[in-house]
Amino acid sequence: MKRFILAILIFVCSAFADNIFFHNHWTLWKDADVLIWSTDKVPALDSKEFCLSLKRNNTGIGEPKCRVFGEWERDSIAVRYSGWLIANMEGNVKAEHLRARHPAMVAKIESIEDKLILFIGERDGKIYAATFDENAAEPVAAGVFEKTGDKIALGDKIAAAFFDGAAKRRLTKEERAKRMTEPDESYKEVPGFQGWAGVAVGYSQAKIPLTPDNWYSSHTESRVRNYRITKDSASLWNFIDDSDPQLALYAGGTWYGFIGAELMYRYAYHKVKTDNKDTVYQELSYWGFHQHEIGINVVLSRTYTHTKWFKTTPFAFVGFQYSFFVEDIGLKDDSKEHSKAYDVRIKFEDSYKGALVGIGSHFVFFNHYGLGLRAGISSRGRNIEEDPSPEAAAEPTTIGSSTIDCFINLGLEYHFSM
Amino acid sequence: MKTVLHFAICILTMCILCGCGQSYCWHQSHPSYKKAPTDSIAVTGLDEAFVVTRSSWFAKRLEISKDSIQTFTSHFCSKAFLEQLQKSYKSVTVIPDVAFSHFPEESQKLDTRIFMKGRLPEQGIVVKDSAGNVPAYILIIHEFTLGTDLQRENFYDYALIHNEAPEKKTSQNLSAIVSYTLWDNMKQRPLYSAVNQVDQPNVKLTLNDISKIVASSVQQIKQELTAGVK
Numbered sequence: 001m002k003r004f005i006l007a008i009l010i011f012v013c014s015a016f017a018d019n020i021f022f023h024n025h026w027t028l029w030k031d032a033d034v035l036i037w038s039t040d041k042v043p044a045l046d047s048k049e050f051c052l053s054l055k056r057n058n059t060g061i062g063e064p065k066c067r068v069f070g071e072w073e074r075d076s077i078a079v080r081y082s083g084w085l086i087a088n089m090e091g092n093v094k095a096e097h098l099r100a101r102h103p104a105m106v107a108k109i110e111s112i113e114d115k116l117i118l119f120i121g122e123r124d125g126k127i128y129a130a131t132f133d134e135n136a137a138e139p140v141a142a143g144v145f146e147k148t149g150d151k152i153a154l155g156d157k158i159a160a161a162f163f164d165g166a167a168k169r170r171l172t173k174e175e176r177a178k179r180m181t182e183p184d185e186s187y188k189e190v191p192g193f194q195g196w197a198g199v200a201v202g203y204s205q206a207k208i209p210l211t212p213d214n215w216y217s218s219h220t221e222s223r224v225r226n227y228r229i230t231k232d233s234a235s236l237w238n239f240i241d242d243s244d245p246q247l248a249l250y251a252g253g254t255w256y257g258f259i260g261a262e263l264m265y266r267y268a269y270h271k272v273k274t275d276n277k278d279t280v281y282q283e284l285s286y287w288g289f290h291q292h293e294i295g296i297n298v299v300l301s302r303t304y305t306h307t308k309w310f311k312t313t314p315f316a317f318v319g320f321q322y323s324f325f326v327e328d329i330g331l332k333d334d335s336k337e338h339s340k341a342y343d344v345r346i347k348f349e350d351s352y353k354g355a356l357v358g359i360g361s362h363f364v365f366f367n368h369y370g371l372g373l374r375a376g377i378s379s380r381g382r383n384i385e386e387d388p389s390p391e392a393a394a395e396p397t398t399i400g401s402s403t404i405d406c407f408i409n410l411g412l413e414y415h416f417s418m
Numbered sequence: 419m420k421t422v423l424h425f426a427i428c429i430l431t432m433c434i435l436c437g438c439g440q441s442y443c444w445h446q447s448h449p450s451y452k453k454a455p456t457d458s459i460a461v462t463g464l465d466e467a468f469v470v471t472r473s474s475w476f477a478k479r480l481e482i483s484k485d486s487i488q489t490f491t492s493h494f495c496s497k498a499f500l501e502q503l504q505k506s507y508k509s510v511t512v513i514p515d516v517a518f519s520h521f522p523e524e525s526q527k528l529d530t531r532i533f534m535k536g537r538l539p540e541q542g543i544v545v546k547d548s549a550g551n552v553p554a555y556i557l558i559i560h561e562f563t564l565g566t567d568l569q570r571e572n573f574y575d576y577a578l579i580h581n582e583a584p585e586k587k588t589s590q591n592l593s594a595i596v597s598y599t600l601w602d603n604m605k606q607r608p609l610y611s612a613v614n615q616v617d618q619p620n621v622k623l624t625l626n627d628i629s630k631i632v633a634s635s636v637q638q639i640k641q642e643l644t645a646g647v648k
Binding site (some may be wrong): 080084090093100102306 | 522605
């Protein structure tokens with residue numbers, strides 16, 4: 001037990017002493033050639049021992065071969081770069097700040113193919129290490145380690161810090177030649193698919209802002225008399241309240257940052273606009289309709305990145321929806337019998353089909369957390385499921401065949417990309 | 419409630435419009451840039467960085483022959499720049515452009531579409547002045563463009579640099595665009611890189627106006643070098 005605690009203490013202390021500046025993704029090759037590049041007279045690592053450290057630390061690494069990288073240790077351009085590199089490795093630098101700039105040095109790094117390079121050097125009594133692969137003229141990972149006389153312990157630490165993860169089989173010459181012709185994924189500016197899911201609260205009303213009141217007054221000022229009588233029945237807003245809060249759930253995604261689709265569900269509750277002067281309603285306790293809507297939108301968008309942690313995606317959408325109105329009615333407990341008019345009260349269609357169109361924007365923080373603001377106009381019309389009969393003119397009019405409102409909502413969103 | 423809805427729609431429209439607007443970042447600091455030079459600085463680029471656009475306009479206003487306007491103004495600006503720099507720092511060392519001319523031209527990225535070009539010393543090589551001393555900081559002036567109503571994005575945004583500017587008859591401002599790098603000569607790294615733009619209302623062009631705009635651009639560089647410290 002004591003040994004175990006001691007081991008943990010040593011581990012914790014060493015974790016504080018060592019500092020990894022950055023560790024980007026790289027391809028760890030199986031059975032790799034690991035070249036140890038050092039400018040120190042006495043290298044801090046022993047190549048044979050380091051190979052054993054690699055195998056101990058990562059069992060999937062196969063049979064690596066480690067050797068001192070004599071070619072670069074004797075090359076004047078590489079020597080100059082290594083001197084610069086060791087002077088510039090500091091805690092706050094990123095890989096791009098350690099990029100090799102000399103064209104000959106860049107060419108050297110790019111030509112290492114599937115070998116892995118471990119740079120190691122001593123400065124101010126500490127050991128600085130960095131790894132390179134062929135993909136960029138900058139280190140993939142860099143860090144500083146405490147200097148100890150124990151080369152094996154140092155090798156273990158470096159192996160654990162930089163050479164972890166799954167190792168890949170090295171490519172044959174033909175495979176490598178083929179891969180050179182493939183497009184480079186890292187040049188893609190927009191991810192292939194970007195998705196989001198959100199929950200929003202909002203508000204809807206029949207009157208569309210900046211349009212005259214008299215377009216809507218016949219609907220919004222209408223009252224229901226005797227459970228069914230209104231001036232006309234073209235719009236549902238003749239019967240129920242047109243300005244109410246709403247709740248929305250939605251999830252969608254865009255492909256290549258441009259075109260996308262979104263599924264949505266919206267809920268609102270509308271009270272029936274009963275005429276207070278009508279005494280028939282004295283028996284009534286409450287009367288309203290739950291509005292459920294499901295729909296699908298096509299989204300066109302574009303993303304603008306302002307800072308590393310903030311981007312906006314303005315979008316326009318157009319879609320269709322099905323609306324369902326579920327009646328919620330109750331009589332007062334003390335009313336013993338209800339009126340005849342109650343039995344023959346208005347009935348809405350089973351469902352309505354409509355379209356919606358609008359604009360909005362996602363405001364995304366730290367790539368994942370977003371606010372979504374959107375506004376639009378939606379309609380609900382008759383859902384034609386069967387051919388119109390020859391006696392259509394004689395049929396009663398469909399209630400709410402032209403129900404239009406506008407809406408605005410603000411949502412909390414989660415974004416992800418693939 | 420209607421007012422709320424109107425207000426919300428206004429906000430939405432504004433947000434979308436702001437979202438579409440292009441904004442640039444014109445400077446970049448190295449994470450290890452902790453202290454700006456205060457007393458002494460070395461400067462290079464004074465021989466070749468200064469360029470005048472609309473040379474015939476300048477030639478006409480300053481009554482100098484068209485053939486010699488470039489040479490004349492670049493000498494004049496270079497002198498004014500150095501004088502102002504000497505007022506701002508106790509000791510200024512001038513390193514001739516020749517010391518940099520053998521380094522390859524490289525580009526530095528300041529923003530997604532903003533790149534500035536210039537020659538930077540090689541990694542691992544310190545630049546010495548004519549007396550053989552090694553200055554700690556070198557202010558490298560890459561380009562200094564003098565003209566009228568210039569917009570720096572037209573020179574440095576790679577999506578706009580090929581656009582042709584309309585031929586202009588009038589001019590509102592005398593403008594100067596300068597791209598520069600503060601070079602850490604000891605560790606051979608760019609500490610602070612930026613593209614600055616200075617505009618000055620153009621009344622009647624005199625040599626005094628030119629020295630004024632050069633001076634204010636030097637003052638701006640000094641302010642930014644201090645503000646850019648991380």
